[in-house]
């Protein structure tokens with residue numbers, strides 16, 4: 001029973017490890033015993049996280065919106081500790097272009113990073129996970145997986161896609177021991193939600209919409225994440241677990 005959440009001996013890859021929820025995920029997985037490879041573009045922020053964790057951490061600086069580089073990036077990720085058993089896809093952007101202003105470039109980078117990268121990167125790791133008959137994939141969904149917000153055309157479409165991608169990954173790979181689920185955060189204070197938290201009234205309105213009466217704190221994802229990355233979730237797959245203080249419950 002006590003070993004259910006233990007990640008000793010597991011190798012994890014966390015995208016978006018330079019900031020926000022991805023960095024928090026990378027900290028939590030290392031604390032649970034995993035060796036963790038953090039991926040993002042900013043080398044300074046990655047290096048700071050790597051130093052704080054020590055020898056169980058490694059970093060790969062890469063732009064995950066470049067579809068043609070995903071195979072190379074996957075090879076670099078597997079170099080320090082071997083192919084990951086766990087992959088957490090937290091890298092994401094929100095261009096906040098209004099419906100009338102959505103551009104080709106904004107649409108493409110959003111879809112490539114938020115939706116295509118989680119699939120194609122995981123696809124690179126599946127053969128090794130299958131050989132071990134064990135793997136965990138955690139995607140990052142959103143309130144916008146099921147709800148429309150202003151300026152959320154590309155972002156919302158990508159996050160709705162994440163909901164279905166998660167179910168499709170589960171359907172394809174869970175019989176090989178590879179479970180795929182998603183975390184759907186409510187409002188957490190990060191760079192991504194800077195514009196939301198810069199408006200105190202808006203932040204308070206979001207907090208009031210939750211059942212628990214507050215917005216998220218970064219370490220609120222620790223428990224749900226460890227659950228979805230460990231043996232504890234062995235019969236849970238294809239699910240979007242909303243970690244939103246009950247925002248979507250009322």
Ligand SMILES: NC(=O)c1ccc[n+]([C@@H]2O[C@H](COP(=O)([O-])OP(=O)(O)OC[C@H]3O[C@@H](n4cnc5c(N)ncnc54)[C@H](OP(=O)(O)O)[C@@H]3O)[C@@H](O)[C@H]2O)c1
Nearest residue numbers: 016018019020021040041042064091092187188190191192
């Ligand atoms: N914060 C929230 O309230 C909230 C709510 C719902 C869903 N989410 C989701 O949770 C995930 C994490 O969000 P967050 O709030 O932690 O965002 P964040 O603080 O803005 O961090 C985003 C991360 O993605 C990385 N990234 C951005 N573009 C990249 C690229 N082209 N290639 C590689 N890495 C890239 C960034 O690193 P670099 O800039 O160094 O590349 C950074 O590490 C996202 O998928 C987001 O949609 C967040």
